Amino acid sequence: MSIEITRLVAGQADFDARLDALLAWESVSDKQVNQIVDEVIARVRAEGDAALVEYTNRFDRMRASHMTELEMGQSRLLAALENLPADQRLALETAATRIAAYHERQKSESWRYTEADGTVLGQQVTPMDRVGIYVPGGKAAYPSSVLMNAIPAKVAGVQEIIMVVPTPDGVVNELVLAAAALAGVDRVFTLGGAQAVAALAYGTETVPRVDKIVGPGNIFVATAKRAVFGAVGIDMIAGPSEILIICDGQTDPDWIAMDLFSQAEHDEDAQSILICPDADYIDQVQASIEKLLPTMERETIIRTSLKNRAILIEVADLQAAAALSNRIAPEHLELSVADPEALLPSIRHAGAIFMGRYTAESLGDYCAGPNHVLPTSGTARFSSPLGVYDFQKRSSLIMFSAEGASEMGKVASVLARGESLTAHARSAEYRILPD
Numbered sequence: 025m026s027i028e029i030t031r032l033v034a035g036q037a038d039f040d041a042r043l044d045a046l047l048a049w050e051s052v053s054d055k056q057v058n059q060i061v062d063e064v065i066a067r068v069r070a071e072g073d074a075a076l077v078e079y080t081n082r083f084d085r086m087r088a089s090h091m092t093e094l095e096m097g098q099s100r101l102l103a104a105l106e107n108l109p110a111d112q113r114l115a116l117e118t119a120a121t122r123i124a125a126y127h128e129r130q131k132s133e134s135w136r137y138t139e140a141d142g143t144v145l146g147q148q149v150t151p152m153d154r155v156g157i158y159v160p161g162g163k164a165a166y167p168s169s170v171l172m173n174a175i176p177a178k179v180a181g182v183q184e185i186i187m188v189v190p191t192p193d194g195v196v197n198e199l200v201l202a203a204a205a206l207a208g209v210d211r212v213f214t215l216g217g218a219q220a221v222a223a224l225a226y227g228t229e230t231v232p233r234v235d236k237i238v239g240p241g242n243i244f245v246a247t248a249k250r251a252v253f254g255a256v257g258i259d260m261i262a263g264p265s266e267i268l269i270i271c272d273g274q275t276d277p278d279w280i281a282m283d284l285f286s287q288a289e290h291d292e293d294a295q296s297i298l299i300c301p302d303a304d305y306i307d308q309v310q311a312s313i314e315k316l317l318p319t320m321e322r323e324t325i326i327r328t329s330l331k332n333r334a335i336l337i338e339v340a341d342l343q344a345a346a347a348l349s350n351r352i353a354p355e356h357l358e359l360s361v362a363d364p365e366a367l368l369p370s371i372r373h374a375g376a377i378f379m380g381r382y383t384a385e386s387l388g389d390y391c392a393g394p395n396h397v398l399p400t401s402g403t404a405r406f407s408s409p410l411g412v413y414d415f416q417k418r419s420s421l422i423m424f425s426a427e428g429a430s431e432m433g434k435v436a437s438v439l440a441r442g443e444s445l446t447a448h449a450r451s452a453e454y455r456i457l458p459d
């Protein structure tokens with residue numbers, strides 16, 4: 025069965041309008057989704073565990089009668105780790121070691137300096153006390169996302185990590201539980217969607233309230249995170265996966281087709297884009313897609329994603345490709361070109377940049393080391409990969425010497441009186457030393 029994928033030529037009359045239409049993640053502003061999410065959050069806030077059990081039974085087709093059935097204890101997690109086949113355990117440990125090594129480098133340290141009069145200024149960096157990690161589980165299981173969320177939190181020194189992961193139809197993924205044990209997650213609840221986000225944000229009789237919720241998810245998760253922001257911190261809105269490949273037309277077209285599939289297979293809403301200056305090469309990739317698609321286990325999801333959201337774009341040259349990529353600000357950007365270093369300075373907005381023909385995006389999803397929780401839907405214009413910095417916060421440090429307080433007291437007094445804030449002024453003036 026052939027597949028129709030949108031093909032555009034940059035600069036053609038309707039190019040901008042068609043591109044914008046395909047980039048829009050329509051359901052983000054879907055009224056119905058917002059209504060469902062608002063109702064779920066309100067009920068979880070008001071009714072706690074009872075609402076959690078009811079929604080989990082409804083949306084994940086479970087048959088729980090009490091929250092105790094929706095928690096996986098430490099012994100269950102450890103058993104999953106101990107019973108893993110050797111190759112899976114080794115792969116999980118290798119990935120965890122590499123992710124930890126990468127994230128160790130992101131750790132910020134407290135700093136301070138001393139002025140001539142002895143006044144000390146600085147910043148104290150502290151980890152969050154308790155965080156919630158959302159691990160998606162609707163259409164696929166994501167042990168890799170357990171590691172990507174939990175390890176940076178551990179590196180930051182977070183005291184308690186609460187994980188939520190849906191188990192639709194009660195199907196539990198052993199690798200997910202094993203990854204939680206390996207990464208040192210403290211509690212695991214088999215909850216998903218907006219109800220899981222609401223429970224973490226407000227707390228229930230059983231689920232502890234957290235300080236920040238991180239992790240990717242579908243439209244219900246993304247909408248719920250947006251809604252609870254303020255009551256709790258969030259990392260970003262990480263929605264359906266995306267890949268944008270800039271290719272010079274010299275990579276094996278089968279490799280490029282499979283790289284496009286690799287993100288399309290996550291979700292019908294996922295987006296795969298190829299930008300290339302060579303029209304004949306785009307034809308070859310289209311032919312590879314037709315050839316390889318029937319061999320894919322998740323053919324139906326890939327087909328829908330490619331049909332609805334993929335774009336093959338012809339541009340004048342690689343510089344035009346980079347400019348277009350910056351406009352899209354993709355989650356993952358592959359530079360499948362002979363000299364990726366030469367193109368890199370032109371790239372301004374992307375969650376992660378995969379350089380060179382050998383660097384398949386999927387290596388980044390599992391074991392390269394950098395985080396795979398990345399900004400999607402153009403938000404790479406203003407946000408960054410999940411990292412240790414998401415779990416650390418900073419407090420300013422100020423310690424005046426008597427001399428410093430006297431000098432700055434004079435400055436503060438003038439400014440405070442300019443604002444007509446007399447208590448501020450007098451408080452500062454008390455510390456001014458007599459001449």
Ligand SMILES: NC(=O)c1ccc[n+]([C@@H]2O[C@H](COP(=O)([O-])OP(=O)(O)OC[C@H]3O[C@@H](n4cnc5c(N)ncnc54)[C@H](O)[C@@H]3O)[C@@H](O)[C@H]2O)c1
Pocket residue numbers: 060083084159160161162163164166169190191215216217218219240241242243244245262263264265290291293294355396397398399400
């Ligand atoms: N950006 C990243 O770093 C990253 C990483 C991994 C996965 N992802 C993306 O995360 C997403 C995961 O989505 P998923 O669906 O597989 O899992 P998910 O866990 O995000 O969503 C499943 C939950 O959605 C809720 N839900 C589903 N249908 C509902 C309905 N009609 N009404 C109310 N609630 C409903 C259910 O509670 C269910 O538990 C995919 O889009 C994938 O591409 C992103």
Ligand SMILES: N[C@H](CO)Cc1c[nH]c[nH+]1
Pocket residue numbers: 166168169264265266287355389396397398
């Ligand atoms: N590509 C996803 C982020 O968009 C992460 C992932 C996990 N497993 C496979 N892929």
Ligand SMILES: [Zn+2]
Pocket residue numbers: 265286287290386389
């Ligand atoms: Zn992936």
